[in-house]
Amino acid sequence: MPDINKIVGKVQICYSQIVRKAALDIGTKRIGVAYSDESGKIAFPGKIFDSYQKRELLEYLKSLEATVVVIGKTRDQNEMLENVISEYNTLLTNDGYEVVLQEEAMTSHEARLREFQKGDDTRERKTKMNLKKNIDDVAAMHILQRYLEKK
Numbered sequence: 731m732p733d734i735n736k737i738v739g740k741v742q743i744c745y746s747q748i749v750r751k752a753a754l755d756i757g758t759k760r761i762g763v764a765y766s767d768e769s770g771k772i773a774f775p776g777k778i779f780d781s782y783q784k785r786e787l788l789e790y791l792k793s794l795e796a797t798v799v800v801i802g803k804t805r806d807q808n809e810m811l812e813n814v815i816s817e818y819n820t821l822l823t824n825d826g827y828e829v830v831l832q833e834e835a836m837t838s839h840e841a842r843l844r845e846f847q848k849g850d851d852t853r854e855r856k857t858k859m860n861l862k863k864n865i866d867d868v869a870a871m872h873i874l875q876r877y878l879e880k881k
Contacts, residue, residue: 752776752796753874754787755834755866756815761787762866764874765794770881773874775867781814788825799827802834802873832877834869 751770755762761783763776776794779787791799799822801815822829 749798750794750796751798751800751874751878752791752794753800753802753832753870753877754818755802755870755873756811756818757781757866758810758814760864760866761818762864762868762870763787763790764867764870765796766874766878771878773871773878775871778864778866784818784821788821791822791827797828798830800830800832800874800877802870803831804834830877832873834873 749770750768751766753764753773755764759781761779761781763779764773765776766773777790779790801819801822803815807815819829
């Protein structure tokens, strides 16, 4: 019969290696959040925050038990967006998170396309595409999934 202490020790080691990750799609008005499963292989959309809701966003990240935060970075950022991203990068680093930058080209487009494809008929699809729907959490999911697939 196996020694139960050895088995428990192995389980504790496996559990301690679980690192949940989160991603942020940062805009000047809103920030979309996504998170990974415990295995770090699949990304899910989370919540959307107004860019000034820093405390609420940090509380949400803590509730996710994320230790790594991936921030989407686009090639054509304006100065205002660059400042917001820099501010969040500093805030997260100071709060103890490992921050990683990930190229986010076309993630908002992919998120809109996903919403578009949910419709059943052409009229419903066109209506959905024309709405200014908040898709920032889905865009963050795409950012995170790209990061996870690179690992």
